[in-house]
Amino acid sequence: MSNVVSALAGISHVGFAKVAETGLHGMITLRGDLDSAEVAAAVKAATGAAVPAIRRIEAGDKGRVAWMSPDELLVIVAYEAVSETMTALNDALSGVHALVVNVSDARALFRISGDTPREVLAKVAPVDLSPDAFGPGDFRRTRVSQVAAAFWMNDDGSFELVCFRSVAQYVFDVLRLSAERGGEVGYFA
Structure with a gap:
């Protein structure tokens, strides 16, 4: 029997926000x-x-x-x-x-957390992520850079993002680069 694994085996990166693939869902x-x-x-x-x-x-x-x-x-x-x-x-x-x-098995799920996870997504998705426009429980189907994705905000201020498994590495790399220290825009700080 096959050993079922998530798209990126729980890879994570910590910059000004943490980006982590969250395993099987x-x-x-x-x-x-x-x-x-x-x-x-x-x-x-x-x-x-x-x-x-x-x-x-x-x-x-x-x-x-x-x-x-x-x-x-x-x-x-x-x-x-x-x-x-x-x-x-x-x-x-x-x-x-x-x-x-x-x-x-066709999807991957990521969590973006920390002090300013909103800023990570605002840099890569064409969605108004201001606190007045996007809060806990809000959900958007959109694009992250050049690929289809959907994300929502949790009650604790973190975000979860789902994308196709086939583009999981690309999405992780886009989110990782967006969260790099020194790349903070400070708009949502």
Whole structure:
């Protein structure tokens, strides 16, 4: 049997902020009518979280759920819980027009933390990251430098960023360079 490993084996870098690949995470794409009672009940039962509003992420006792598009959610659970969560979602959505797909091994997840993690992302993503425009629970699907990514802010002020596994090294290098000491802009200090 294969030994499952994360994209970059937990690599990290500390500059004026810390950038770290956070290991294996379960990630499930759920597509369907996000306004339906069936999807809301399935998501709540599987994760403990509500269906998030546009450009938001919600946390529950068994996972997090991020708004990806008008008919798509990203369900984030423990890597070991993917199979069980997919079964729960599929069972709850039986007979409903929906799609549930395991995308765990196609994604990488990074955490940006420290005193000024907001500045790291503001330098590489075309998103207004001012405190008035982007706070805890906010979620954006965007680009980091030249590749697709999505990120959100946690309650502790850190950020988490998800990208395709195939560009994980590139994304890490972009974030690492953005976080280098001496490269602080000081706008969010």
